[in-house]
Amino acid sequence: MTSTAIPPTGADLCVHCGFCLQACPTYLALDDENDSPRGRIVLIKALAAGTLSASDDAVGTHLDQCLGCRACETACPSGVPYGQLLEDTRATIIAARPIPFTSKVILATFANPWLLAISMAGARLLRALGITRLLARAPGRLGLMMATLEATRRSVRGGSPAARARRGAQSASAQTGALAPQRARVAVLKGCVMEGLLAPVNRATERTLARNGFALCTTAGQQCCGALHAHAGDRETARRLARANIAAFEQSDAECIAVNSAGCGAAMKEYGHLLADDASWRDRAAAFGAKVRDVSELLAAAGPAPATGAPVNAAVDFPCHLVHGQRLSDPPARVLAAIGGLRAFELPDASACCGSAGLYSLTQPALSQRILAPKLAGIAASGAAVVTTGNPGCMMHIAAGLIRSGSNVQVRHPVELLDAAYEYDACQGEGQER
Ligand code: SF4
Ligand code: SF4
Structure with a gap:
C-alpha cells in the first residue's frame, strides 16, 4: 500500500483529548468515533x-460525512487546523x-460565469x-x-412611492459612492448564489454600507470565490477562481472587500493558504485575504x-464559517443591536451547524436533514417571527426546512433587517410629515 503523501501539517497537534467530540454534529448524530x-x-x-488506502470506501464515507463546519477547531485546545487539514x-x-x-x-457550473448565469436564470424562472x-413539499431530493x-x-419591497424613489436614489448613490463617505472604500463581493438568487440581500448590503458612510467601489470580473471547489477537493479550480478574484479586486482601488456570505468570506480570508505554493x-x-471583511465586521x-x-422577535443563528471559520459572533450581534424595535435572542444551538455545508445537503440529504431537525425544533419553540443568519447556504437550508414543516417563520440576513429598519423609519417619518 502506498502513502498518499498528505502533508501531516497540523494533524500531529492532536493529543486525542476528545474535547471536540461534543461539538461535532456528525459524531452526535451517528455516535461513531470514525465520524x-x-x-x-x-x-x-x-x-x-x-x-x-484512499480507495477504501469506509474511509471515504467517514471523510465525506464531515460537514467541514470547523466547530471542532473552536473546541480544540491544541489548535488543530482541522478545516485546512480536511481540505x-x-x-x-x-x-x-x-x-x-x-x-x-x-x-463546473459555478466555475463558469456563463453556465452559472444560465442556471441561475433557470432557477429564477422556476421560482417566478x-x-x-x-x-x-414533494418527497425526496426534488422536494x-x-x-x-x-x-x-x-416579496417586492413596499413603502410609499416617495420611499421607493429615495431608495432608488440611495441605491444609485451606493453605486457611485456619492454619499460623501467618511469611511473606507469598499468593494462588495457579489457572489454566485447571493447575486443569482438572493440579489435583494446584495442590494441591502450596498444600501446599508452607503448609509453608514462607506464608499462603494465597482468591481468587474468577479467570479465564484471557489469555496465549494476547495471544500470538495478540487483545489486547482479553487486556485484559478482565487487568482481571478484577486486580479479583479486589485483593479477596484478598494481598501476592504465586504462579503455578506460567511462561507465565501472564510475562504477568501484564506486565499493566502490556498496559493501558498504559487x-x-x-x-x-x-x-488580498487581509482586506476581506464580513459585512457585519465593517x-x-x-x-x-x-x-x-x-417590533419583531428575531432568533439569531451563526453560520459555522462566521463563528468557527472567522471566529466572529460579536459583529452580527452589534448590527442587530442597532435596531431598536428588534428583540433578538440567540437560538440555544446558535453555533451548531444547520447541515447545509455547501453541497452537503445534496450529497448527504438524509444526514443533512437529521442535523437540521434540532435547529428547526429550537426555532419553533422560540416564538421567533424571523431567523437571522449571515450565509446564503444556511439561509436557504433553514428556510427550506421551515417551508417543508409548514412554518411561516422567515429567514433573513442581518443586513436585510437593518436595511428594512432604515426603510421602516423613513416611511414612518414620511407618514408624520403628511
Ligand atoms: S480537541 Fe483537538 S486535540 Fe483534542 S481530540 Fe479533538 S482535535 Fe484532537
Ligand atoms: S468539521 Fe464539523 S463535522 Fe467535521 S469533524 Fe469538525 S465538527 Fe465534525
Missing part, C-alpha cells in the same frame, strides 16, 4: 502513512476518490412560475431542491447608525 474530528484525524494520519486531505485523495458526477457538474412553491429555491423568494501569487493572495466597526424598525 468525530478525533477519529477522522486518525484516518487522515493513516492515509498519510499509507496504512489505509488538504480531500485534495490529495481526489485521484483515488474522484468527486461524484453530480457534484462535478455543479462545481411558482413551480418551486408547488413542489416544495428538497424546490424548497431550497423557494426559500430565496423575497510563488507569483502568494504575496498578492495574502494581501458595520460593527462603524457604529452602526441606529434605527427603530418594526
